[in-house]
Amino acid sequence: MIAINLLPSEKRLFSLDIKIFFSFFFLLIILFTASTLICQRKTNKLADTLAKIKADIVSYNKVIAEIKNIKKKQKDIIIRTDIIKDLTMDRLTVLNFLNSVSENVIVRRMWLTNIRIDNNAVNIQGVVIDNKTAADFMKRLEAAGYFLSVHLKKLKREEAYADLNLKIFEIYCSIKKNEKKDNS
Numbered sequence: 001m002i003a004i005n006l007l008p009s010e011k012r013l014f015s016l017d018i019k020i021f022f023s024f025f026f027l028l029i030i031l032f033t034a035s036t037l038i039c040q041r042k043t044n045k046l047a048d049t050l051a052k053i054k055a056d057i058v059s060y061n062k063v064i065a066e067i068k069n070i071k072k073k074q075k076d077i078i079i080r081t082d083i084i085k086d087l088t089m090d091r092l093t094v095l096n097f098l099n100s101v102s103e104n105v106i107v108r109r110m111w112l113t114n115i116r117i118d119n120n121a122v123n124i125q126g127v128v129i130d131n132k133t134a135a136d137f138m139k140r141l142e143a144a145g146y147f148l149s150v151h152l153k154k155l156k157r158e159e160a161y162a163d164l165n166l167k168i169f170e171i172y173c174s175i176k177k178n179e180k181k182d183n184s
Contacts, residue, residue: 097122097146097175104140109133113168122173123153127166131155134169141173148174 094117101124105112110133114125128134134155141150154170161168 093146093175100141100144100146104137104144106133106137106140110137117175120175122147122175124169124171124173126169127158127161128155128169129166131167134167134171138171141171146176148176 097117098115101112101115109130110126110128112124112126114123116123128137134152138150138152141147151172152169153172155167158166158168
């Protein structure tokens with residue numbers, strides 16, 4: 001069968017233009033809807049990714065807080081071990097000092113009555129037979145190597161020992177600090 005279009009040519013063109021217009025219009029609507037759906041999917045994916053990242057940030061913040069707590073405890077432990085090292089070194093310094101003093105006492109010519117240790121200083125009090133014994137004791141202490149300086153604060157005859165011709169003395173010593181050895 002043959003189709004014959006009896007419409008005038010102007011109307012035929014107008015109807016063709018309308019068909020083309022509606023075709024393009026529907027095509028644009030379909031493209032717009034497709035692009036909207038694609039953008040919506042991407043937005044949803046980004047929102048999911050953002051939510052995941054926020055959850056990761058929360059968990060990482062907890063880990064960071066734990067790390068900060070551990071670092072604080074580590075600093076505390078380091079401070080405590082340094083204190084223990086210092087106390088051990090000070091204990092050894094005092095032990096070396098007392099050993100040095102006892103080795104350098106001139107037997108039967110002098111007697112120690114008091115030893116006081118304050119920080120890096122030592123006060124030694126005692127009784128000697130004569131000035132030479134006190135001087136020899138001071139020279140021995142200096143030669144021992146545990147003291148920065150040895151000074152005689154007092155040497156005089158005491159009334160209590162006047163009949164025995166004895167003198168009391170007081171010596172001030174500065175203790176050398178041991179150098180810290182780092183074991184790390």
